[in-house]
Amino acid sequence: GHADLDCDVLVLGGGPGGYSAAFRAADLGLKVVLVERYAQLGGVCLNVGCIPSKALLHVAAVMDEVAHLSAAGIDFGAPQVNVDTLRGHKEKVIAKLTGGLGQMAKMRKVTIVRGYGAFVGANHLEVEETTGTGQDKTGSKKVVAFKNAIIAAGSQAVHLPFFPDDPRIVDSTGALALQGVPKKMLIVGGGIIGLEMGTVYSTLGARLDVVEMMDGLMQGADRDLVKVWQKMNQHRFDKVMLKTKTVGAQATPEGIKVQFEGLDGTQSEGTYDLVLQAVGRTPNGKKIGADKAGVAVTERGFIDVNIQMRTNVPHIFAIGDIVGQPMLAHKAVHEAHVAAEVIAGELQGNKELAAAAFNARVIPSVAYTDPEVAWVGLTEDQAKAQGIQVKKGLFPWAASGRAIANGRDEGVTKLLFDDSPEAGSGDGHAGRGHGKILGGGMVGTHAGDMIGEIALAIEMGADAVDIGKTIHPHPTLGESIGMAAEVAHGSCTDVP
Ligand code: FAD
Numbered sequence: 001g002h003a004d005l006d007c008d009v010l011v012l013g014g015g016p017g018g019y020s021a022a023f024r025a026a027d028l029g030l031k032v033v034l035v036e037r038y039a040q041l042g043g044v045c046l047n048v049g050c051i052p053s054k055a056l057l058h059v060a061a062v063m064d065e066v067a068h069l070s071a072a073g074i075d076f077g078a079p080q081v082n083v084d085t086l087r088g089h090k091e092k093v094i095a096k097l098t099g100g101l102g103q104m105a106k107m108r109k110v111t112i113v114r115g116y117g118a119f120v121g122a123n124h125l126e127v128e129e130t131t132g133t134g135q136d137k138t139g140s141k142k143v144v145a146f147k148n149a150i151i152a153a154g155s156q157a158v159h160l161p162f163f164p165d166d167p168r169i170v171d172s173t174g175a176l177a178l179q180g181v182p183k184k185m186l187i188v189g190g191g192i193i194g195l196e197m198g199t200v201y202s203t204l205g206a207r208l209d210v211v212e213m214m215d216g217l218m219q220g221a222d223r224d225l226v227k228v229w230q231k232m233n234q235h236r237f238d239k240v241m242l243k244t245k246t247v248g249a250q251a252t253p254e255g256i257k258v259q260f261e262g263l264d265g266t267q268s269e270g271t272y273d274l275v276l277q278a279v280g281r282t283p284n285g286k287k288i289g290a291d292k293a294g295v296a297v298t299e300r301g302f303i304d305v306n307i308q309m310r311t312n313v314p315h316i317f318a319i320g321d322i323v324g325q326p327m328l329a330h331k332a333v334h335e336a337h338v339a340a341e342v343i344a345g346e347l348q349g350n351k352e353l354a355a356a357a358f359n360a361r362v363i364p365s366v367a368y369t370d371p372e373v374a375w376v377g378l379t380e381d382q383a384k385a386q387g388i389q390v391k392k393g394l395f396p397w398a399a400s401g402r403a404i405a406n407g408r409d410e411g412v413t414k415l416l417f418d419d420s421p422e423a424g425s426g427d428g429h430a431g432r433g434h435g436k437i438l439g440g441g442m443v444g445t446h447a448g449d450m451i452g453e454i455a456l457a458i459e460m461g462a463d464a465v466d467i468g469k470t471i472h473p474h475p476t477l478g479e480s481i482g483m484a485a486e487v488a489h490g491s492c493t494d495v496p
Pocket residue numbers: 012013014015016017018035036037038042043044045046048049050051053115116117118152153154155172173193284287288319320321322327328329330331332368
C-alpha cells in the first residue's frame with residue numbers, strides 16, 4: 001500500500017531498547033526509522049527512570065555521608081535544600097544524555113519520526129505526529145513501510161484503581177518531578193523503585209511509611225543482605241507495614257487518607273501529604289495495534305519472543321520491558337543488539353550475525369539505596385527451593401580495611417557455590433558444575449558498581465579458587481569478593 005517512508009528496520013520506541021537496536025542496525029549498514037512519541041529519545045530510563053533517580057540518589061547519598069562526618073570531627077550544619085535548583089540539576093543531567101543520543105542518531109543517519117505509532121499491517125506502521133514536550137497529537141499522519149520491525153514500546157507504572165485523581169498521589173514519574181518535600185509520605189510497594197524514591201524524599205526531610213503485600217521489602221534480593229539495608233534505614237520509617245494491602249483512599253484537605261488491611265484482617269489508616277504508587281509496571285503491548293500485524297500479545301500485554309527476540313511473526317522482533325521481566329535497561333540493551341544483529345544477518349546473508357541469540361545466564365539487579373543492595377544469579381532461598389546444596393562464603397565488611405576507613409563497614413558480601421553431590425564437573429558455561437559459583441550479592445556502599453564482577457564469574461563458570469586467587473587491589477571494597485570466595489573455599493593458601 002501507500003507509504004511516506006520505507007526502511008529495512010522500523011524501531012517502535014526510543015528507550016534504551018529502541019535506541020540501542022536502531023544504532024546497532026544502522027552501524028551494521030541498515031536503513032533505520034525510529035518512531036518515538038516524545039520529543040526526546042531515552043525512554044523511561046533516561047527521562048523518568050534510571051538516570052533522574054540516580055541524579056537525586058547521588059545528592060541524597062552525599063547529604064547522608066556529610067552528616068556522618070560529624071563523628072570524624074567535621075560539621076557542615078543543617079542542609080539548606082532548594083528544591084527548584086535540585087530539580088533543575090536533575091533536568092540538566094537528563095538533557096545532557098538525551099541530547100547526546102540525538103547527536104548519535106544523526107551521526108548514524110537514523111531517521112527519527114516523532115509521533116504515536118501503531119501497526120496497520122504486517123509491513124506498515126502508521127505514525128500520528130505529536131508535538132511539544134509531551135504527546136499532544138496534531139492529527140497529521142504518516143505511514144512507514146518496513147521489511148523488519150523491532151517493537152521496543154516499553155512499559156508504564158501500574159495505577160491502583162481506588163486512588164482518587166489528586167496531585168498528592170503520584171507514580172515514580174510524579175515523584176521524580178519533585179514538586180516539593182512532603183512532611184509525611186506513604187510508599188505503596190516496597191520494591192526497588194519505591195525504596196529508591198523513599199530514600200531521596202526521606203533524606204530531603206520527609207517521614208516515611210511503607211506498605212507491602214509480601215512478607216519482606218525488596219523482594220528478590222537475598223534476605224541476609226536486605227536485613228543489613230533495613231537496619232541501616234530504620235530511621236527513615238515511622239511504619240513498615242508488611243503482609244498488608246492498601247484497600248482504599250480519600251482526598252481530604254488534611255491529606256490523603258489511606259486504609260490498610262493486614263493479611264490477618266487487621267484494619268488501619270494513615271493520612272499523608274504525598275502517596276507514591278510503586279506497585280509495578282505494565283507493558284504497552286496492547287496499545288500499538290499489534291493484532292493488525294498479527295503479533296500475539298498476552299493477556300497482561302507482554303509480547304512473547306524466542307531467544308532471537310523474534311515474535312510469532314518472523315520478521316517482527318520485540319525487546320525490553322514489553323517482552324517481560326526483569327524490566328531493566330541493561331537487559332533491554334542486550335536484547336536490542338541481538339534483534340538488530342539477527343535482522344542484519346538475514347538481510348545481508350551473514351550466517352554468523354543471523355545466529356545471534358540472547359543467552360545470558362544471569363542479569364544483575366541493583367537497588368541504588370544507601371547502602372546499595374546488588375545481586376545476581378541464585379539467592380540462597382532460590383537455591384534451597386530448587387533443591388540445590390550450596391556452600392556459602394560470607395564476608396562482613398567489618399573486616400574490610402577500606403570499609404572501616406570509609407566509616408561504612410556495615411556491608412556484607414555473600415557468594416554461593418554449587419555443593420550438590422550430583423552437580424558433576426559441568427562445562428563452565430552451559431550448565432551447573434560442582435564447586436562453581438551460582439550467585440552472589442552485596443549490601444554496602446558502591447555494591448552496584450562491583451556486582452558486574454560476580455556476573456562475570458558466573459558467566460565464566462568460575463569456582464571459589466578462581467575468585468579467591470584473583471588478586472584484588474588493596475584496600476578496596478572489591479577485595480570483599482575475593483575474601484568471600486576464600487571463606488567459601490575454607491582457605492586458598494594451600495598450594496595446588
Ligand atoms: P522504555 O524505556 O519504556 O521506552 C519505550 C519508549 O517507547 C518510550 O520512550 C515511549 O514513549 C515509546 N513508545 C511507547 N509506545 C509508543 C508508541 N505507540 N509510539 C511511539 N512511541 C512509543 N532499570 C535499570 O536497569 N536500572 C535502574 O536504575 C532503573 N531505574 C528505574 C527507575 C524508575 C523510577 C523506573 C520507572 C524504571 C527504572 N528502571 C531501571 C527500568 C528501566 O527504565 C526500563 O527497564 C527501561 O527503560 C526499559 O527500556 P525499554 O526500551 O524497553 O522501554
